[in-house]
Amino acid sequence: MATQETQILDDIIVAGRxxxxxxxxxxxxxxxxxxxxxxxxxxxATYSDSDILNFALNLEYLEAxxxxxxxxxxxxxxxxxxxxxxxxxxxxxxxxAAMPIPITITGGGVGTPGTVTxxxxxxxxATGTAVQSYATETAIEEGKHVVLLQNALGSLxxxxxxxxxxxxxxxxxxxxxxxxxxxxxxxxIPGGNAFSPYASDQNFLVGAYVFEDVGVxxxxxxASLITMSANLSAAASILAVEAYHAGLVRTTINALDxxxxxxxxYTQKISSxxxxxxxxxxxxxxxxxxxxxxxxxxxxxxxxxxxxxLAGVTGNTATQITDADRTNVIAFSRNTNQxxxxxxxxxxxxxxxxxxxxxxxxxxxxxxxxxxxxx
Amino acid sequence: MDKLDTxxxxxxxxxxxxxGAGSVAAASMVAGCSNNGNSTAxxxxxYTDADVLNFALNLEYLEAxxxxxxATGSGLPSSLTAAPSGYSGSYTQGTVTLGNxxxxxxxxxxxxxxxxxxxxxxxxxxxxxxAALGPAAVPMxxxxxxxxxxxxLALTPAVSGFNPFASFxxxLLGAFIFEDVGVxxxxxxAPLxxxxxxxxxYLTAAAGILAVEAYHAGYIRTTLTARAIAAGSSTxxxxxxxANEISALRASLTVGNSGAPMTPPSSSTPTTETNLTLxxxxxxxxxxxxxxxxxxxxxxxxxNQVHHIVYGSPTVGVAKGGFxxxxxxxxxxxxxx
Numbered sequence: 278m279a280t281q282e283t284q285i286l287d288d289i290i291v292a293g294r295x296x297x298x299x300x301x302x303x304x305x306x307x308x309x310x311x312x313x314x315x316x317x318x319x320x321x322a323t324y325s326d327s328d329i330l331n332f333a334l335n336l337e338y339l340e341a342x343x344x345x346x347x348x349x350x351x352x353x354x355x356x357x358x359x360x361x362x363x364x365x366x367x368x369x370x371x372x373x374a375a376m377p378i379p380i381t382i383t384g385g386g387v388g389t390p391g392t393v394t395x396x397x398x399x400x401x402x403a404t405g406t407a408v409q410s411y412a413t414e415t416a417i418e419e420g421k422h423v424v425l426l427q428n429a430l431g432s433l434x435x436x437x438x439x440x441x442x443x444x445x446x447x448x449x450x451x452x453x454x455x456x457x458x459x460x461x462x463x464x465x466i467p468g469g470n471a472f473s474p475y476a477s478d479q480n481f482l483v484g485a486y487v488f489e490d491v492g493v494x495x496x497x498x499x500a501s502l503i504t505m506s507a508n509l510s511a512a513a514s515i516l517a518v519e520a521y522h523a524g525l526v527r528t529t530i531n532a533l534d535x536x537x538x539x540x541x542x543y544t545q546k547i548s549s550x551x552x553x554x555x556x557x558x559x560x561x562x563x564x565x566x567x568x569x570x571x572x573x574x575x576x577x578x579x580x581x582x583x584x585x586x587l588a589g590v591t592g593n594t595a596t597q598i599t600d601a602d603r604t605n606v607i608a609f610s611r612n613t614n615q616x617x618x619x620x621x622x623x624x625x626x627x628x629x630x631x632x633x634x635x636x637x638x639x640x641x642x643x644x645x646x647x648x649x650x651x652x
Numbered sequence: 653m654d655k656l657d658t659x660x661x662x663x664x665x666x667x668x669x670x671x672g673a674g675s676v677a678a679a680s681m682v683a684g685c686s687n688n689g690n691s692t693a694x695x696x697x698x699y700t701d702a703d704v705l706n707f708a709l710n711l712e713y714l715e716a717x718x719x720x721x722x723a724t725g726s727g728l729p730s731s732l733t734a735a736p737s738g739y740s741g742s743y744t745q746g747t748v749t750l751g752n753x754x755x756x757x758x759x760x761x762x763x764x765x766x767x768x769x770x771x772x773x774x775x776x777x778x779x780x781x782x783a784a785l786g787p788a789a790v791p792m793x794x795x796x797x798x799x800x801x802x803x804x805l806a807l808t809p810a811v812s813g814f815n816p817f818a819s820f821x822x823x824l825l826g827a828f829i830f831e832d833v834g835v836x837x838x839x840x841x842a843p844l845x846x847x848x849x850x851x852x853x854y855l856t857a858a859a860g861i862l863a864v865e866a867y868h869a870g871y872i873r874t875t876l877t878a879r880a881i882a883a884g885s886s887t888x889x890x891x892x893x894x895a896n897e898i899s900a901l902r903a904s905l906t907v908g909n910s911g912a913p914m915t916p917p918s919s920s921t922p923t924t925e926t927n928l929t930l931x932x933x934x935x936x937x938x939x940x941x942x943x944x945x946x947x948x949x950x951x952x953x954x955x956n957q958v959h960h961i962v963y964g965s966p967t968v969g970v971a972k973g974g975f976x977x978x979x980x981x982x983x984x985x986x987x988x989x
């Protein structure tokens with residue numbers, strides 16, 4: 278029951294949920310803390326909404342810089358003619374006069390400021406003009422998410438951490454560098470150690486694919502952890518936008534490669550890699566005892582077609598634009614350790630070892646976080 | 653007699669629809685300083701988490717029937733529309749008024765696969781919500797899939813002969829009517845879930861369905877935009893313009909926040925809709941995401957605002973019409989604001 282008055286009480290009860298989590302008294306605790314990962318539990322036992330929003334802010338710094346570099350050839354804090362023009366074309370006017378250009382990367386001053394390594398403007402045009410327009414839209418939107426979260430957090434906002442969005446250098450073993458090369462190589466994409474998301478329309482879409490579904494699962498996982506109703510509304514509204522972006526990327530990949538022989542096939546390789554990294558950070562899914570019913574294994578699917586049952590009739594071929602559980606079709610949810618493991622290439626949880634700060638791939642020095650934050 | 657009743661019913665639906673639309677301009681003038689459509693608790697005296705989920709189930713029944721007919725020519729199986737075993741509520745199972753509902757004509761194999769996916773996913777949302785609610789799940793209300801025609805006549809300018817089952821492009825427009833609404837409905841409903849419901853996993857389920865609806869909306873908006881870009885102009889691909897007319901109509905029906913849709917670049921007027929754009933070069937952005945210009949966050953609508961849209965009426969107190977000729981099987985079925 279939730280009348281107007283009990284709604285207020287509910288808010289107070291919900292606000293007390295943090296204490297329940299600290300005591301481990303709620304099944305929800307397992308969603309973020311991982312019942313089999315006590316070290317992580319100790320680290321984050323007294324987290325607050327600001328810790329959750331700062332976790333999201335780290336991811337938005339990453340996404341925004343990738344899209345700014347791809348679309349405009351610059352980082353979010355260094356405006357150029359292309360980024361300024363796009364910002365205005367996307368609605369930047371008097372309404373955004375208060376919004377700083379360039380986007381600041383020092384947040385509220387929490388954590389060690391870092392710079393962006395790698396990246397260049399995509400060589401667009403092989404498939405027409407649409408993909409560049411998509412990149413332009415997405416860059417502006419992710420930049421706004423950075424500003425939104427910084428404003429919401431105020432003095433608690435973290436600085437931009439060191440970010441690596443470099444293409445692969447073609448090396449092997451310890452000689453392999455560039456976040457996208459490392460990831461593409463691990464995923465098994467042909468020639469992955471030299472993969473560049475900046476080389477073409479198609480490669481850019483694959484690069485974007487790496488991020489978008491992760492954003493969806495991260496915001497989904499965070500939604501249940503937030504205590505303030507206003508913050509929940511904000512997280513839900515960003516979740517929606519990340520899913521629109523993911524839908525855009527997957528739709529376009531499917532349109533360009535409906536038989537999943539090239540970039541469509543790569544999506545399945547990336548999804549499989551993400552699923553295995555997520556699984557490594559949530560061993561409870563191995564035993565079927567995951568606290569979160571939407572934390573399943575596998576928790577990721579690429580765009581190749583599948584077969585579905587419609588009104589009892591089996592054998593209907595269907596695309597997989599939506600990245601969701603195939604049975605109840607609810608988008609997947611990931612806890613912070615799972616997301617950290619994906620964006621650092623397994624830097625958070627390795628077997629039974631839980632590192633206090635995950636480092637690697639896109640975040641070479643780890644995420645910036647407050648004392649009880651997620652990193 | 654049935655035929656006559658149906659015709660009269662449609663005529664009545666459309667009359668209230670159009671009469672209501674006339675008062676929208678006045679309403680929108682005072683809406684300029686309203687909030688961003690963020691949900692507040694409805695004024696219904698009390699409601700449970702089951703009421704919130706059943707509200708969502710009504711919308712899923714509508715979406716699922718539309719996509720099932722579009723993809724296969726048949727609707728949901730009766731096992732997914734009847735009252736569940738042990739149901740003790742007062743709502744009764746309705747029927748589907750088909751109108752032109754049929755498998756969409758002229759689909760390519762790839763387009764058929766898209767329709768199959770969305771139909772399957774909405775079917776499974778119905779199944780999931782019914783399973784989550786158990787004996788508390790309401791049966792399917794009466795659904796009118798012939799309402800697309802009257803709705804299109806209410807667009808400005810009016811579109812006659814609108815049939816979402818006639819072609820893939822028309823189908824995209826039919827889907828467009830629903831998908832962004834689904835996203836905003838779940839965004840608005842999620843904060844209504846109680847603390848106990850959060851602990852029970854209802855919130856994460858609602859958030860997960862919200863994401864899927866946004867994937868669908870992303871598909872529809874991307875495909876409309878891509879086909880317009882490929883055609884080269886809004887004249888060559890008129891469906892983009894009709895989609896924006898639908899946005900304008902939905903916005904006008906969003907009582908309390910009925911500002912016109914934004915077209916980038918735009919003013920700062922709070923609204924609930926973003927127009928699709930047709931970039932003339934790669935350096936111009938598309939508008940795939942339906943989100944605020946200020947901070948790129950998605951919109952939310954209250955249960956009342958969602959009902960106004962699916963009933964096709966901005967009249968406060970309206971309890972049925974449009975896609976739900978007998979109203980939704982929901983405690984929120986009568987609009988209170």
